Amino acid sequence: MGAVSSLPFATKIVKEGCAELVVPETSEQLATTRLPAFYNPLSKVSRDIAVLATNAYFSGSGSGTVAEPLAGTGARVIRLLLESGVFSEAVAGDISEWAVKLMKINVERNGLGGRVSIERSDANLLLSRLATEDRASYVDIDPFGSPVKFLENGFRATGRRGLIGVSATDLAALSGSSRRTALWRYGLTLVKTSFFKEVAIRALTAVAAMTAARLGLGAEPILSVAYRHFVRVFLSVDKGRRKAYEAAAKVGYLVYCRECLNTFVMKSISNWTEKCSLCGGSNAALGPIWTGKLYERSVLEKILASKLAGDPTYEEAMKLFMMLVQEPEDVPWxxxxxxxxxxxxxxxxxxxxxxxxxxxxxxxxxxxxxxxxxxxxxxxxxxxxxxxxxxxxx
Ligand SMILES: C[S@@+](CC[C@H](N)C(=O)[O-])C[C@H]1O[C@@H](n2cnc3c(N)ncnc32)[C@H](O)[C@@H]1O
Ligand SMILES: [Zn+2]
The missing domain is CATH 3.30.56.70 (N2,N2-dimethylguanosine tRNA methyltransferase, C-terminal domain)
Incomplete structure (x- = not known):
């Protein structure tokens, strides 16, 4: 392991799913953003979910390609290739020199040298190049904090009838507790509600769907969850004005009465009334958020019935999906x-x-x-x- 011994920081080996990874040795106190290269064991479940979602979405449609432009030490892209069984090749990148060094070591270590092309690059540059040269079946955007600045190029780099997976960890902005950030970063007018995690998922979905619509693409969520420190949304991507309009038409507002909790969807802001029709209390409007379905039942059922479902690796994700499948997917609060x-x-x-x-x-x-x-x-x-x-x- 010559390459590892030349690294200027201590490393350790961890096993996650089918992957064996060399990652920085860390003290528990160090924030993940301060690591010489990124690996967060707490995000394992986010990677499990990506494996399960792509396996269900693409199975039976031939082998596809993955692009992961913010890949850290490569845990996600390696697991997608080893475990989902639907991808033949991948492009992975990161801006950090040390992340890219470790990613190269990890890709080799897992026998994927010939299948993953690795670049040290800004994510938007990598995605933009893919958009003009060779779009991927699946694009995974997994940044620190907000994905917003990578969304447009993420959609441009996603092939037609492809899938994009997007994570966000800036839940304060997306859920209504940092209202100023919600406005400048996302153009969202949010208020605090007791269903703030639902708001976070639907706000991110709306921002993603509208970004796609501007490019003449229709993006609709096939699976979305809020779990621990992150929100994750997977959107199917299709081309055409009609598809773009159909998605944009599912973006609207919620009216929420702080007194009696009465909540309803308002398609257009012109119908807005400040007085609650049930209790006379004061209504608040929030949005734009995604008002359509948050998951495709057929995809979730496919995950629940898949071969991977019984594997202990995915136990935590499967528990989450067994809860999710009970939810009326079109009730946005x-x-x-x-x-x-x-x-x-x-x-x-x-x-x-x-x-x-x-x-x-x-x-x-x-x-x-x-x-x-x-x-x-x-x-x-x-x-x-x-x-x-x-x-x-x-
Ligand atoms: C949350 S980590 C990615 C973790 C990885 N997806 C996983 O599941 O293990 C975010 C990564 O984005 C990288 N990064 C930050 N800004 C970037 C940019 N503009 N272009 C490319 N990579 C960037 C960081 O170096 C970090 O490794
Ligand atoms: Zn009321």
Whole structure:
């Protein structure tokens, strides 16, 4: 391992999925952004999800190519080639000299020398070149913080009927707690809600879909999750004005009453009223967000039935998907039971009991994958309030 011994920092070997990786030895205190080259074991589940999503989306359509322009030490691209079974070749890049050195070592170590072309490059340059030369079936954008500056070139570099996977970790901006950043970085007008993780997924999806639409591309989410420190959205990409319009038409606003929690979709801002029609309280509008489905049921079912599903490597991701598949995918908000209970002046009931009762009443309902104390349902807020009182014996 001559190449490793020439590195000016200590390394260690880790196993993740089918990959064996040489990564920087770290002290727990060091932020991942300060590492000589990036490897975050906590993001394993994000990579597991990418393997499962691409396996389900592309299986049966021949072998494709991957582009990962922010690849760090190569964990993701290596695992995609070794585990998803749908890719023959990849292009991977990173701006960091040390990341690229380790990536080269790792690609060789995993027997992928002939299948991965590695570049030290700015991500936008790499993607722009691919856009004009050779688009990839799958593009994975996995930056520190916000992906926004890589989205346009990411879409340009994605082949038709291809897939793009996008991560964001700037959840404060995307979820409504840093309203100024949401506005300047994304053009979003957000407010704090109890379903802020839902807002983060849908805000990112809307920004991505509108970026694609401007390029005459229709991008729609086939799978999206909010988990721990990240949001991840996978969007299918197709060409054409009609497709671009169809996606753009699913971008709209939410109206949210802070008093009674009544929430609804508003397609156009011209219909905006500040007074809640149910309780007379003050409404807040937020958006633009994606108001359509957050996942394609057929893709998720394919993941749940796939050969990979039983492999212990993917256990954490599969648990998440088993929650997600219960969710009514087109309801763009959820209710946190603590908030509803506060309004009902009761202590919060068990989430499961609320879901069961809502279903008995004929509503669609589930616990959310991002918060086990939150309920996603098409029942109105006042019904939920009544039900929480009823369950508390009030
Ligand atoms: C979150 S890490 C990537 C982790 C990797 N995708 C994985 O799953 O292990 C982000 C990487 O982007 C790289 N980076 C930051 N800005 C970049 C740019 N403008 N162009 C290319 N790479 C960049 C950093 O060096 C870092 O390795
Ligand atoms: Zn109200």
């Amino acid at each position: 959820s209710f946190q039971l603590a908030e509803v209970s506060r309004r009902a002046r009761t202590s919060p009931p068990k989430s499961r009991a609320v879901v069961d009762r809502l279903r008995e009443l004929g509503y669609r309902a589930s616990i959310t994958h991002y918060d086990r104390a939150a309920i996603k349902t098409d029942a109105p807020a006042n019904i939920l309030l009544q039900l929480v009182r009823e369950l508390a014996g009030k």
